[in-house]
Amino acid sequence: MATYKKGILGVFSGKVGTVVGSSWKGISYMKSLPKASSKAPTALQIDQRLKFALISSFLKPIKSITNIGYGSVTGNVTPANAVASYHLNNAIVGSSPNFQIDYPMVMFSRGELPGPSVPVMSAAPGGGLSFSWVDNASANLAQSNDKAIVLVFHVPTREFVHSDAAERSTGSLEMSLPTHFIDGTVHAWMAFFDANGKQVSTSVYLGEETIT
Template identity: 40%
Template sequence: MGSYRKGILGPFRGKVGNVIGYSWRGKDLMRGLPKESSVAATEAQLEQRAKFSTVIKFLRPIKNIVGTYFGKEQGTKSPFNLATGYHLKEALLPGTDDTWLIDYPKVLISRGVLRGVDNPAVAAGGAGEINLSWTDNSGQGSADATDKMIAVVFCTEMAEFVEFNPQGTRADGAAVLKVPLYLSGTLAEVWMTFVTENGKQVAISSYAGSVTVP
């Protein structure tokens, strides 16, 4: 991989011959195309690819949240890279026929040092509504009443996410999450977290539970 400020015709994107041009963190970069291998992948390699594919497919739709709130950059690893690594190690369950499943209670949508969530719970509300509740722990440690609450709902049967960013504050103790009515009758997994009002500190998220969308 090589970086450059001015190519022959300036920065470019995509493939030109056997070179690919792209941008990464504000830098214009080039790399050669990988050589095709004639060696068959091992069982361990195939397993790792299947795991990686499962995690990326799950996280990509909520990249704007995990890519912002999953810790801080560590060298070349972005928050989204860190989230991917965590879920590969901690949030997968073996399925059938060499497939992998997301272990929903182990999922994290954020990771930080802010005081987290106490007693999160979900319950069915009105049509298309999920009632989310928690204990207001404002004033305990780093917790502030104005901390913003962020929630993510994943309707498993439709493989569809609904984000609530933000949806009230820590002091509220409860929120009504309104999801599209076409998701009624589906099972939803719910996670929540807190972020400071200035967005600089975030808590480790909590799994609030699962509920059938009314």
């Protein structure tokens, strides 16, 4: 792969013949299309493809959140590549071909903003969840109006729901869930994003609950 300022016809994006042009953070790239291989994939390659498909499917519904949550990565790594790389290396358990997501290791954001202090989750009557935390707005970089981002994953339907209806200083959040979540298992995570979406905390796993 090469970088360039001006191609023969100037900067371009997309495929032209056997060359692909793209850009990231103001740097233009040009690379050739990969050659098709006639070799059968190895067991390791098959496993890697299975893992990548699992992670891609899991993360796709929350792409808009992880794009912010991993937006502070440095260098020439996109948020999409950074979040995929982390989860491929840290958030998969099981044996081939039955790989599974390791929910406690999932992180939808990674950053320097102070995270939730003493976060607690509990099931609420009527198909909801209650969340509480200690206001730590006096911590370095933290602000009272940082948004509390709560992410909930419903295992049976593989659906995500999220809320940003509370701020750091609020200290609590009541979250109503879709009725079809009742009797199902959910996993939840929480982080803080600043008001501008520029600074984020590293998300924390809140645990597992059965919705009643």
